[in-house]
Amino acid sequence: MKNEYDLVILGRGAAAFSAAIKASEITAGQATIAMIGFGPLGGTCVNVGCVPSKYLIEAAKVAHTQSSPRYPGIEPGLLSINFGELMESLRRTVKEERKERYENVIKSYENIDVYDGKAQFVDRDAIIVKNNSNPKKLKGYNFIIATGSSTKIPKIEGLNETGYITSNTVWDLNSLPRTLTILGGGFIGLEIGQSLERLGTKVTIIKEHNTVAPGIEEEIGKTLMEILTSEGIDFRNGKKILRVYSRNGKKVVEMQSNLGKEEVEADEILVSSGRMPNVADLDLEKAGVKYSENGISVDETMKTSNPLIYAAGDVVDQKYRLETLAASEGSIAASNIYESNEKRINLQLVPWAVFTEPQFASVGLTESQYNATGRKSTTRVVPLELVPKARILKEYHGSFKIVVDSETEKIVGVHALSPYAAEFIIEGVYAIKYGLTFRDLIENSHIFPTVAEGIKLTSQSFTRDLSRMSCCME
Amino acid sequence: MRVFGMTCDDCVRTVSEGLKEGGASEIFVSLKNGTASAVVDDSMIKPDDLSRLPVFSEKSHYRAQVRKVE
Numbered sequence: 001m002k003n004e005y006d007l008v009i010l011g012r013g014a015a016a017f018s019a020a021i022k023a024s025e026i027t028a029g030q031a032t033i034a035m036i037g038f039g040p041l042g043g044t045c046v047n048v049g050c051v052p053s054k055y056l057i058e059a060a061k062v063a064h065t066q067s068s069p070r071y072p073g074i075e076p077g078l079l080s081i082n083f084g085e086l087m088e089s090l091r092r093t094v095k096e097e098r099k100e101r102y103e104n105v106i107k108s109y110e111n112i113d114v115y116d117g118k119a120q121f122v123d124r125d126a127i128i129v130k131n132n133s134n135p136k137k138l139k140g141y142n143f144i145i146a147t148g149s150s151t152k153i154p155k156i157e158g159l160n161e162t163g164y165i166t167s168n169t170v171w172d173l174n175s176l177p178r179t180l181t182i183l184g185g186g187f188i189g190l191e192i193g194q195s196l197e198r199l200g201t202k203v204t205i206i207k208e209h210n211t212v213a214p215g216i217e218e219e220i221g222k223t224l225m226e227i228l229t230s231e232g233i234d235f236r237n238g239k240k241i242l243r244v245y246s247r248n249g250k251k252v253v254e255m256q257s258n259l260g261k262e263e264v265e266a267d268e269i270l271v272s273s274g275r276m277p278n279v280a281d282l283d284l285e286k287a288g289v290k291y292s293e294n295g296i297s298v299d300e301t302m303k304t305s306n307p308l309i310y311a312a313g314d315v316v317d318q319k320y321r322l323e324t325l326a327a328s329e330g331s332i333a334a335s336n337i338y339e340s341n342e343k344r345i346n347l348q349l350v351p352w353a354v355f356t357e358p359q360f361a362s363v364g365l366t367e368s369q370y371n372a373t374g375r376k377s378t379t380r381v382v383p384l385e386l387v388p389k390a391r392i393l394k395e396y397h398g399s400f401k402i403v404v405d406s407e408t409e410k411i412v413g414v415h416a417l418s419p420y421a422a423e424f425i426i427e428g429v430y431a432i433k434y435g436l437t438f439r440d441l442i443e444n445s446h447i448f449p450t451v452a453e454g455i456k457l458t459s460q461s462f463t464r465d466l467s468r469m470s471c472c473m474e
Numbered sequence: 475m476r477v478f479g480m481t482c483d484d485c486v487r488t489v490s491e492g493l494k495e496g497g498a499s500e501i502f503v504s505l506k507n508g509t510a511s512a513v514v515d516d517s518m519i520k521p522d523d524l525s526r527l528p529v530f531s532e533k534s535h536y537r538a539q540v541r542k543v544e
Contacts, residue, residue, distance in 0.1 A: 006476065026478070026537055027478035027479060027537055028478060028479040028481070028535065030478045030479065030480075030508055031478060141476070141539070141541065337539075338478070338537045338539070339532060339537065340525060340526040340530065340531070341532060
């Protein structure tokens with residue numbers, strides 16, 4: 001192990017890996033790179049984020065289909081769930097994915113040294129790595145800060161004493177809670193909440209706002225909440241949590257609304273109040289890197305206030321916290337360090353999804369966000385039940401919404417609540433990236449029957465009455 | 475300069491010629507250390523622009539960072 005590196009990367013999640021590999025590729029493996037972090041390799045996504053949550057979601061979907069078959073003639077089966085075995089297989093999958101995608105990958109790069117420990121800047125070009133053994137000082141020419149984010153724990157009286165789980169620790173469960181209270185209406189809580197409800201938990205979600213998942217189109221969020229309610233989730237909207245306490249082995253949440261005080265009692269509490277960037281203890285002031293409690297400030301090239309230091313991923317002050325975005329930003333940061341043609345991130349082209357069933361996926365701006373830019377938008381919403389494939393699937397709840405600039409007709413936002421929405425939202429990304437109008441989307445055939453055809457039908461609804469159109473016409 | 479991507483003496487020659495074509499003189503390229511030093515007339519080319527010369531462009535094998543200007 002060296003004392004001085006061309007590139008020092010703080011963190012070892014998606015952004016850090018992407019940056020380290022890109023830097024290695026660009027420099028033909030000649031850049032000496034240190035990667036510093038603690039906990040299992042791979043960061044949030046593979047260990048406690050996308051991978052385990054999607055595993056649980058898919059397993060819960062199988063259970064739900066078995067207990068609530070959609071087609072006449074197929075009767076519900078007797079559902080037998082060994083939750084402990086399911087969670088053991090989930091953890092095994094996480095371990096395998098981590099080994100395959102991170103541990104084995106990093107071993108194949110001889111120019112990258114991985115350090116265990118917490119990094120702290122001691123100068124503009126040096127850090128101390130602290131772990132159980134002696135602290136080690138490392139110097140670097142360039143740095144990329146990719147320390148990720150952590151679960152935000154709200155300050156609620158009695159919460160710490162009563163105990164709770166988070167999206168980091170829910171994966172350690174071996175027995176299914178009979179009842180679960182989720183604090184917060186963000187997408188992580190929705191995904192875990194629906195999955196556990198389908199596996200047999202009675203789920204209550206308490207939130208301050210009347211909508212779900214911040215940033216979502218309001219009417220789509222409302223529909224999603226109705227769907228989840230119909231599956232049995234109890235939403236308590238517009239509530240302010242007063243305190244949490246234990247009573248007869250149960251965890252009680254006391255809350256206040258306009259109607260007065262009320263309580264919810266459950267076996268377990270899941271805190272899902274968002275995530276916060278890991279900027280504390282880095283001593284960023286010593287590196288000349290500007291930041292706030294919302295994260296590190298960067299320009300579009302991912303450069304911080306210190307021109308030799310970049311930041312990428314969840315630690316950045318930005319509206320999205322996504323693995324795909326983190327990996328993209330890590331790669332952009334590495335490119336901009338070693339290549340002269342500056343690459344820039346465009347958050348308007350970043351698709352994101354909530355993996356509830358139906359899925360929600362979105363790219364670009366919502367109607368209100370676009371109108372707030374001072375330009376005028378025109379929108380169309382098509383209910384899922386007008387899409388033939390959705391009727392075949394017997395999935396009637398959901399919708400598509402497309403936002404276009406009123407003057408140019410160019411697409412500026414695509415939003416879908418439907419089966420497979422996460423799979424086909426990429427069409428919206430290309431539409432926005434290449435300045436396509438809704439007419440461009442109409443002129444290209446979409447496979448029939450697919451749910452993705454909803455994008456084309458929504459485009460057609462700008463100029464036509466869909467009820468007077470035959471199948472597949474352009 | 476820190477120079478990445480050089481693997482043989484031919485690379486050293488290519489990088490040296492690239493720097494020369496860019497207006498540098500008194501060029502010394504080290505394969506072992508992955509470094510280069512050169513003198514430039516900053517009224518002709520700014521030192522920081524050396525890393526943007528065609529020899530270090532995206533289509534080339536080589537990349538460079540100007541690390542110290544004296």
